[in-house]
Structures are given as structure tokens and as C-alpha cells.
Amino acid sequence: MTAEKTITVDSEKDLVSRNEYGTFFGVTQDTLDRVWQQLREPAGNSAIYVSMEIGADPDVFHPVLDFLHDLEITGSDDKTADAFIRKYLHGPRKIPNYSGGLGVLAGDTLKSFADMHIPVVAISLLYREGYFSQFVDSKVGQIDQATSWNPEKTPTLFQLHDPANPESPLEIDVPFFNERDEPEQIKAQVWMKMEVSEELDFFVPEFLIDYSIDSAPAWIREASDQLYNAKTTIMKANQRRMLGSCVLPLMEALGFTGRTIHLNEQHGVAVSLHLILRELKKRLGKDFYQRMTDSEILQVVDTVAQRIVYTIHTPVKAGHDRFPRSMYTGISHRVCRRILDLLAKDEDSPGEYNFTTLAMRVNRAVNSVSRLHRDVTRRQFPRFAGKITAITNGVHHLTWISANRARIFDQSPLLTGWRNDPGIFSGLAADLHDLNTALAMAWQQDNRILIDYINRMLKMHRNQMLETWIDPPNYLSRLEEAPDLEPGVFTIGFARRFSTYKRADLIFKDIDALADILLQKKRRINLVFAGKAHPADEPGKNVLKLVLDNQEELYRKSHGLAKLVFIPGYDMSIAKMMVSGVHAWLNSPKRPLEASGTSGMKAAMNGTPNISVMDGWWVEGYQNGLTGWKFGYEGPVEEADLSEEADSLLYEEDSLSFYTLLPEVLDIFYDRPEEYLQVAVNNLRLNVPIFNTHRMAAEYVGKYNLQLDEQTAATVRHFQQLYQSDQNGK
Numbered sequence: 001m002t003a004e005k006t007i008t009v010d011s012e013k014d015l016v017s018r019n020e021y022g023t024f025f026g027v028t029q030d031t032l033d034r035v036w037q038q039l040r041e042p043a044g045n046s047a048i049y050v051s052m053e054i055g056a057d058p059d060v061f062h063p064v065l066d067f068l069h070d071l072e073i074t075g076s077d078d079k080t081a082d083a084f085i086r087k088y089l090h091g092p093r094k095i096p097n098y099s100g101g102l103g104v105l106a107g108d109t110l111k112s113f114a115d116m117h118i119p120v121v122a123i124s125l126l127y128r129e130g131y132f133s134q135f136v137d138s139k140v141g142q143i144d145q146a147t148s149w150n151p152e153k154t155p156t157l158f159q160l161h162d163p164a165n166p167e168s169p170l171e172i173d174v175p176f177f178n179e180r181d182e183p184e185q186i187k188a189q190v191w192m193k194m195e196v197s198e199e200l201d202f203f204v205p206e207f208l209i210d211y212s213i214d215s216a217p218a219w220i221r222e223a224s225d226q227l228y229n230a231k232t233t234i235m236k237a238n239q240r241r242m243l244g245s246c247v248l249p250l251m252e253a254l255g256f257t258g259r260t261i262h263l264n265e266q267h268g269v270a271v272s273l274h275l276i277l278r279e280l281k282k283r284l285g286k287d288f289y290q291r292m293t294d295s296e297i298l299q300v301v302d303t304v305a306q307r308i309v310y311t312i313h314t315p316v317k318a319g320h321d322r323f324p325r326s327m328y329t330g331i332s333h334r335v336c337r338r339i340l341d342l343l344a345k346d347e348d349s350p351g352e353y354n355f356t357t358l359a360m361r362v363n364r365a366v367n368s369v370s371r372l373h374r375d376v377t378r379r380q381f382p383r384f385a386g387k388i389t390a391i392t393n394g395v396h397h398l399t400w401i402s403a404n405r406a407r408i409f410d411q412s413p414l415l416t417g418w419r420n421d422p423g424i425f426s427g428l429a430a431d432l433h434d435l436n437t438a439l440a441m442a443w444q445q446d447n448r449i450l451i452d453y454i455n456r457m458l459k460m461h462r463n464q465m466l467e468t469w470i471d472p473p474n475y476l477s478r479l480e481e482a483p484d485l486e487p488g489v490f491t492i493g494f495a496r497r498f499s500t501y502k503r504a505d506l507i508f509k510d511i512d513a514l515a516d517i518l519l520q521k522k523r524r525i526n527l528v529f530a531g532k533a534h535p536a537d538e539p540g541k542n543v544l545k546l547v548l549d550n551q552e553e554l555y556r557k558s559h560g561l562a563k564l565v566f567i568p569g570y571d572m573s574i575a576k577m578m579v580s581g582v583h584a585w586l587n588s589p590k591r592p593l594e595a596s597g598t599s600g601m602k603a604a605m606n607g608t609p610n611i612s613v614m615d616g617w618w619v620e621g622y623q624n625g626l627t628g629w630k631f632g633y634e635g636p637v638e639e640a641d642l643s644e645e646a647d648s649l650l651y652e653e654d655s656l657s658f659y660t661l662l663p664e665v666l667d668i669f670y671d672r673p674e675e676y677l678q679v680a681v682n683n684l685r686l687n688v689p690i691f692n693t694h695r696m697a698a699e700y701v702g703k704y705n706l707q708l709d710e711q712t713a714a715t716v717r718h719f720q721q722l723y724q725s726d727q728n729g730k
């Protein structure tokens with residue numbers, strides 16, 4: 001795995017480090033001290049990244065674990081190191097702190113910051129029940145269950161201790177207000193995870209704020225149980241406040257000084273309110289709320305805005321928080337309400353505060369996540385159109401390139417340095433016989449891994465069916481003479497959150513047509529689906545159920561040529577296995593509602609071509625048909641309909657377009673495999689250099705106003721030059 005790593009760590013003992021908050025494992029003392037010092041630097045030369053979710057499962061990417069494995073370290077004669085190593089090697093690894101693309105993007109971003117040595121602190125919440133776990137039953141559809149996990153046992157999480165009282169956990173006081181306009185300090189504890197760089201010589205600390213402590217009132221504990229728990233509106237609002245209100249107290253408790261605050265979505269925007277309150281108090285004195293004028297507030301807003309960078313992630317209404325104004329009477333100070341009245345007015349719905357509007361209003365830079373999404377966002381928020389730019393998303397290439405593909409890249413002299421620089425891939429040529437052969441073999445291996453996993457799963461479900469009441473999600477498990485899936489059969493993958501606009505069931509609109517295409521030339525096909533619907537999203541759950549319901553009909557009508565399989569429990573490791581194991585990645589949202597989409601980029605990192613609607617990143621990644629295929633409506637956004645209503649989702653037109661395209665793709669795959677492989681190589685050459693988070697993070701650093709040392713600044717410049725997202729600004 002580490003063909004060209006230049007690790008600065010000599011022995012496992014060096015990975016134990018200490019400071020006044022505790023003892024940690026994963027970076028050297030020198031690295032811990034250096035990073036901590038940068039984050040405390042008096043001029044505030046670092047950034048704070050605030051996100052409701054962070055997805056960075058260590059079973060998918062974890063340089064410290066790789067280090068232990070590579071050197072075959074299983075213990076140590078140093079007692080502290082030994083305990084850590086045993087926990088690391090055997091402990092549960094997943095941290096169920098994400099629901100989908102937003103969280104995974106956050107994790108990938110932080111990993112790239114670490115690789116590039118950018119001083120950043122990340123802040124999110126710790127959810128005692130994480131995000132829900134998914135079971136799937138063919139009769140019922142999705143069954144949601146609370147996830148049980150144990151932060152104490154998770155080897156990559158460290159609880160911070162109180163420097164004044166090392167036996168006790170560090171507690172911070174987070175300010176809230178009660179219905180009598182009185183401040184109420186609520187205590188929270190702090191966990192740290194480290195996103196350690198590939199070379200183990202830098203890290204980005206991620207602080208997960210834990211409100212589930214004995215002293216916490218019931219409403220706080222409830223809101224801290226599950227990510228995106230939306231049982232009640234007020235609980236949802238409280239979860240947002242808990243994120244935004246802990247930022248300043250945490251920074252102060254740790255002595256961190258970062259000036260720039262990056263809001264990954266508007267969820268944490270309460271931090272802006274706190275900054276405004278503080279600035280008003282500083283300027284007008286303790287009783288500022290009795291004297292302040294609107295124009296004084298607005299002046300302060302301009303000052304505070306200089307500290308905020310904001311990324312908006314979706315044009316979909318459900319992604320923009322609005323809460324009833326009346327609700328805030330009970331949970332905020334009247335000063336807050338006055339500020340919200342000024343800044344968070346919802347144009348369409350005067351009875352609500354709109355927190356996207358607030359975030360749009362108070363920042364020095366706001367960006368969308370693709371070029372097309374920029375144009376849509378400008379249309380949605382005409383007042384702010386002038387300042388909305390594009391920074392197209394990326395993915396962390398080291399996380400998403402499969403081990404088999406990585407081995408090939410390591411062996412290719414043309415790709416020397418690819419681990420540190422995804423831009424290297426632009427040097428690939430089309431006619432490299434040896435590399436192409438090796439790539440084809442690695443792809444076959446990854447395909448076999450996926451197919452074996454599915455076949456094992458189908459068998460396991462069949463046994464469960466005999467032993468429990470669960471009806472397995474897959475028709476193939478219920479067949480008596482169930483045929484295995486076979487490697488080498490053209491396999492299409494589709495996996496993402498189940499939201500109606502993503503149209504997971506689009507290609508099943510006309511099953512006769514789909515079956516006919518296969519029957520004509522006796523083409524076999526596997527369709528592998530996965531994804532969770534939010535527990536409160538009934539329409540999303542219905543789409544999932546529809547996909548299951550199509551299995552039998554499709555299998556019968558195609559005379560067994562088509563096998564449609566659903567993998568329950570979608571997470572990062574299933575995602576990685578799928579994007580590298582399938583032959584094409586399907587993306588069928590209603591344009592232009594998919595702001596970016598990132599799973600298709602993960603496929604491209606492995607060469608896997610996309611078959612996609614011209615939405616989100618694919619408008620940029622399609623590259624004149626060299627890297628994959630497009631289908632469906634691609635009219636201008638000015639004329640596009642942003643509605644998510646069932647009858648405006650264009651099922652008819654777009655599915656027809658898919659059925660027109662599919663035979664062509666099947667012909668290339670089965671009859672002209674060389675040509676198909678060429679598309680994969682083009683993905684590596686054209687798309688890896690663009691849709692990686694090193695480039696994306698470098699574009700963000702451009703908005704952070706940081707003073708960087710010469711070497712880091714050069715690295716950032718290099719990655720910025722790989723691509724300019726905001727080109728064609730008009």
C-alpha cells in the first residue's frame with residue numbers, strides 16, 4: 001500500500017503523544033505540538049469548519065492503521081502504545097456520524113486539508129445513536145433501527161480531559177436562552193478524532209460535541225440522540241442551535257484562534273448570531289439590546305460577515321431550514337429575534353425564519369457545489385446572485401481508489417507521485433498497452449469482490465428467511481434454485497440517499513422496454529442498488545419499495561437475463577466496493593436538482609464510467625462523451641422546472657432516453673471491450689485531476705485568507721491550477 005510513502009515515524013511508540021487535554025495515538029509529539037501551536041497562533045491564522053455530519057469511516061481510509069499493518073505491528077513493549085495498538089487493530093471502527101453526501105464530502109475535505117497541511121479545526125456533534133441503521137424487508141420496505149455504537153470503545157475517538165482536573169472530562173459551557181429571555185448555560189463534553197495525513201506528519205482535529213451527559217436537560221439529550229432527528233420541529237431547530245452555539249465556547253476552551261468560519265451548509269449558522277451579539281456588546285456595552293438601532297446592527301453584520309465562508313449544497317427546499325417565528329419566542333432572546341427579523345426574513349412565508357437567507361446574508365464568500373448549481377442558486381436567490389460562485393465538489397482520491405487499482409497505479413512509472421498529487425493522472429496516454437491490461441485485470445478483481453459479496457449476502461438472507469420472520473429484500477434469495485450472480489456480466493451500480501428527485505426507479509418506468517433491449521441480443525445485466533431513505537421521508541421510502549417490487553417482474557420478463565439486487569445498509573465501505581466493482585455508475589436525478597453528486601466522482605477515480613443525466617458535476621465531467629454517457633433532459637436552467645412534484649419529474653421522457661442509450665453501451669461493453677476500457681482510461685486522465693478534494697480544498701483555501709508558509713502555499717497554488725470551478729462565470 002505504501003510504495004512511495006516517506007514516513008516520518010520511526011516506531012509505533014512515536015505515535016503516542018500528549019498534551020494538557022489527554023494522551024492520543026496517531027501522530028508524533030512534534031506533530032501534535034506543531035498543529036496545536038498553529039491553531040493557537042495569535043493572528044488567528046486558521047479556519048474552523050462547521051458541519052452537521054462528518055463521514056470518514058476508518059475502515060475505508062486510515063493511514064495510521066495502514067502503517068501498523070504495513071510494518072506488521074501487533075503490539076509494543078511500551079504499555080501505553082500497546083494498549084492503543086490493540087484497540088486500534090481490534091476495536092470497532094465505524095463512526096455513524098453521517099447520512100450521505102454532505103458528511104462524506106466533509107470527511108474527504110478534511111483529509112485533503114490534512115494532506116496539504118492547512119491549519120483547520122472541524123466541529124460537529126456526537127450522536128449517541130448515530131444515524132439510523134437500515135434493514136430491508138421485501139414486504140415492508142425499509143425498516144429503521146437506532147444504531148448502537150460506543151464512542152468509548154472507538155479507537156479513533158479521544159475524549160478530551162479538563163487540564164485543571166485531568167481525572168475529569170473537559171466540559172464547555174454553551175449559551176442558550178429560555179422562554180424568559182434568560183441565558184442558560186448548558187454543559188457539553190468534547191471528543192476528538194484526527195484526520196491524519198497520508199504521510200502521518202499532519203492532522204486536522206475534528207471535535208465532536210457531546211451533549212448527552214447526565215447534567216443535560218431532557219430536550220438537549222433528545223436532540224443529541226440521532227443525526228437529523230426531526231420528530232418535532234423544535235427538536236430539529238434545537239439540533240441546529242446545538243451545532244452553531246458550541247463553536248465559540250469550544251474555540252475559547254482550547255485557546256484556538258481561527259478567524260475564518262466555514263459553514264458546510266447553513267446548519268451551524270447560529271454561530272453568526274453569536275458573533276453578532278458579541279460584537280454589539282463590544283461596541284455598545286452590556287445593555288446594548290436596549291439601545292441598538294437597526295443601522296448599528298447592520299454595521300456589525302458587515303463586520304461579522306468578514307469571518308464567514310458559506311457553502312450551499314442543494315437547490316432542494318427540504319435542505320433549506322425554515323422554522324416558525326413563533327417558536328423562537330420560547331427559545332431565543334428577543335435580541336436574537338430582532339436580528340433574525342432583520343436578516344432571516346422568508347420572502348414566501350412571512351411566518352417563518354429562513355436560515356439559508358441568513359447564511360446568504362452574513363458571509364464574505366458563498367459558493368455552490370458545481371457550475372450548474374451556481375446558475376440554479378443565483379436564480380433561486382436573485383438578491384445574492386452577484387456574490388455566488390462555484391467551487392465544484394471533489395472526492396478524496398486516496399479514500400476512494402480501490403486497493404487493486406491503487407496497486408496498478410503504484411506500479412506505473414507514468415503515475416509516480418499520484419498519491420500526493422491527483423494531477424499526475426493527466427499525463428496518462430491512451431495507448432499504454434501494459435497499463436490498460438493491468439487496469440482491466442484490477443477491475444475484474446474488484447468486480448469479483450462485489451459479486452462474491454452479493455452472492456454471500458443472498459445466501460445469508462436465504463438462511464435468515466428460514467430462521468426469522470424477515471422477508472429478504474431480494475427476489476433471488478426467495479427463489480428455490482437461486483442462480484448466483486456471475487462476474488463479468490455487465491453490472492450497473494446505483495447507490496445514494498433515497499430522495500424522490502434522485503429517481504432511483506427511473507429506469508424501471510417501462511420494464512417491458514428494458515427487458516426487450518436485453519432479449520434482442522441476449523445481453524445479460526446486473527443492476528446493483530443501495531441507499532437509505534431518511535426515516536421521516538415517506539415518499540423516499542416508497543421509491544425504495546418500488547425498486548424492490550420490480551425485481552421479480554424484470555427477472556421474469558427478461559428470462560433471467562437481468563438481475564436486480566438491493567444491498568441494505570449503504571455506507572462508505574459498501575460505496576467503495578460498488579464504485580470500483582461495477583462497470584458503469586448510474587445517476588438519474590431530475591435536472592437540475594442534483595447540485596453536485598459525488599458518488600459518480602468516486603466511480604471516475606477508479607475509471608468506472610458514468611451513465612448520467614446532465615446534472616450536477618456531470619455537466620463538467622462528461623467531457624464530450626470521452627468519459628461516459630449522458631441521457632435525459634438537458635435544457636437551460638432558466639426554463640427548467642425546480643418542482644419535486646411527482647408529475648413534474650419527467651419520468652416518461654428521461655426513461656425513454658435511457659432506453660435509447662442502453663443498447664449502445666451494452667454493444668461497446670460486450671463487443672468492443674477495448675473501446676470500453678478506453679473510456680475508463682479517459683476518466684482517469686481527464687476526471688481524476690479535477691474531481692478530487694485536493695483541488696477543491698485548494699479552492700476553498702483561496703477563500704480563507706490564510707498566511708501559509710512558502711511550501712504549503714506552493715502546494716495550494718499547484719492544486720488550484722488543476723481546474724478553476726468558477727470559469728465561464730456568466
Ligand SMILES: *Cc1c(COP(=O)(O)O)cnc(C)c1O
Pocket residue numbers: 099100101102104495496497570571572575596597598599600602
Ligand atoms: C458518496 C456517498 C454518498 C453521496 O452520493 P451522491 O452521489 O452524492 O448522492 C452518500 N452516501 C455514501 C455512503 C457515500 O459514500
